Amino acid sequence: MPAITRNTLIDVFARCLVFIAALVPLVFLVKDVATGDIGPDPGQAITERLGLTAFQFLLLTLAITPLKKVTGWNGWLRYRRMLGLFVFFYASLHILAFLQLLLGWGDLWTTFTQRPYIIAGATAFLLMLPLAVTSTKAMMRRVGRGWKPLHRLIYPAAILVWVHFLWQARSDITEMVVYGLILLVLLGLRAYWFGLPTLIPLRRG
Amino acid sequence: QALDYRAAPQFSTDEQKTPVDAVTAYNNFYEFGTGKGDPERYAGEMSVDPWSIEVEGECERPGRYALEDLLKPHEYEERIYRLRCVEAWSMVIPWVGVPLAAVLKQLAPTSRAKYVYFETLHDPKQMRGQRSLFSTIEWPYREGLRMNEAMNELSFLAVGLYGETLPNQNGAPIRLVVPWKYGFKSIKSIVRIRFMEERPKTSWEMIAPNEYGFYANVNPEVDHPRWSQKRERRLPSGVLRPNWIETIKFNGYEEQVAHLYKGMDLSRYY
Incomplete structure (x- = not known):
């Protein structure tokens, strides 16, 4: 019994650490806004940074399975849900910032029907919505065998997010080439290890 | 370095000026990177003295000019212009420089000169953005104006802002300022001026027409x-x-420039 208690304590402690680490980008953003380091066009800068942070957390979430496979340590899985929810958290803030700071809640119809890069980003967010909703233990039980295929929606979402960024790269796409390669490796490893069909969302078995 | 100039109130707005630290820390100058802070960080790697400009094409006085020689006959003036970026932000900047028309006239364009074309310095050793493998810009950066646009009284060559020599990130030592057009037309760090009969291809048009x-x-x-x-x-x-304001046609300079586009469908010729 004492051993289990000790492990539980370490686990809780580790989760707290990951949680705090995941808030660091937000803390730095708030700090830059407060000190003025964010620059003369804060709306643009805040929106961009929140979006990129969400994408980085998405890649981190997708790195968990490969990490588990490579290191042989299953413990990585304990942090996946939290990281996934942080993707959703930063993506939600990103969209709120976009609506409030860049769009001012005007031009909504044109923006979400006529601007392809917005459509790509918005679709990615819609795909992630059911994943966030079904992330609790209770919902996992209720969804049952369909849970895993449902959560493979994260793959098309990740690709759409990348497209959303690439579409906006104005002249130098180096950064998005790097992110694209990382995404390709993360998805490619899965295809290599488990077979391409295991990447298809909503497909049972 | 402080410059000698006289104010040109007839060409200046009395709107509140954008603070100098914003003007010099928030720039699009992809030769030094695509981040807004990159130019301030890296433009110091460019040497702007000595500087010369190659003049060529349909004119009577082509040749390689030292910048000082090109500017010597002219007095500097200060013009406070609005600058509207195509990315939907804007600034109000006090430029110091000379009218573009005055400089072009001294080069004596011929009657065949219908357009004037400009190039930015191309030197990957000094400009790290030009060393990038995945840039879609075909260097050097290119811009151009129709001759009557270039000769318009508003077209300006800036060598300074806020009374001092241009910082490198703002396009030192000499840049174009065309206040009724989106900012990307106002080409920085000019090393070539070419008078042309045909309309030149410009950089952003080449990337995404x-x-x-x-x-x-x-x-x-x-x-x-x-x-x-x-x-x-x-x-x-x-x-x-956000400090939203309504965008005005020709950036508020309609009176001075609308006649240049009479009869043109501006949704087609954007």
């Missing part, structure tokens, strides 16, 4: 395919409340 045209007049009626141009954020902008 559906998004950026040759004329690039500020126009709230013609959206960029990716965003609206009806409004702009006048910088510095607030955090929770």
Whole structure:
């Protein structure tokens, strides 16, 4: 019994650490806004940074399975849900910032029907919505065998997010080439290890 | 370095000026990187003295000019212009320089000169953005104006801002300022001027002709395919409340320039 208690304590402690680490980008953003380091066009800068942070957390979430496979340590899985929810958290803030700071809640119809890069980003967010909703233990039980295929929606979402960024790269796409390669490796490893069909969302078995 | 100049109030707005630290820390100058802070960080790697400009094409006085020789006959003036970026932000900047028309006239363009074309310095050793493998810009950066646009009284060659020599990130030692057009037309660090009979291809037009045209007049009626141009954020902008203002056709310079485009469909010639 004492051993289990000790492990539980370490686990809780580790989760707290990951949680705090995941808030660091937000803390730095708030700090830059407060000190003025964010620059003369804060709306643009805040929106961009929140979006990129969400994408980085998405890649981190997708790195968990490969990490588990490579290191042989299953413990990585304990942090996946939290990281996934942080993707959703930063993506939600990103969209709120976009609506409030860049769009001012005007031009909504044109923006979400006529601007392809917005459509790509918005679709990615819609795909992630059911994943966030079904992330609790209770919902996992209720969804049952369909849970895993449902959560493979994260793959098309990740690709759409990348497209959303690439579409906006104005002249130098180096950064998005790097992110694209990382995404390709993360998805490619899965295809290599488990077979391409295991990447298809909503497909049972 | 402080410059000698006289004010040109007839060409200046009395709107509140954008603070100098915003003007010099928030730049699009992709030769030094695509981040807004990259030019301030890295433009110091460019040497601007000595500087010469190659003049060629349809004119009577082609040749390689030292910058001082080109500027010597002219007195500097200060003009406070609005600058509207195609990305929907704007600034108010006190430029110091000379009218473009005065400099072009001294080069004696011939009657065949219908356009004037400009190039930015191309030197990957001094400009790290030009060393990037995945840049879609075909260097050097190129811009151009129709001759009557270039000769318009508003077209300006700036060598300074806020009374001092241009910082490198703002396009030292000499840059174009065309206040009724989106900012990307105002080419920086000019090393070549060519008078042409045919319309030159310009950099953004080469990259994305559906998004950026040759004329690039500020126009709230013609959206960029990716965003609206009806409004702009006048910088510095607030955090929770962006400093939105309505965008005005020709950036508010309609009176001086609208005649240049009489009869032209500006939604087609954007």
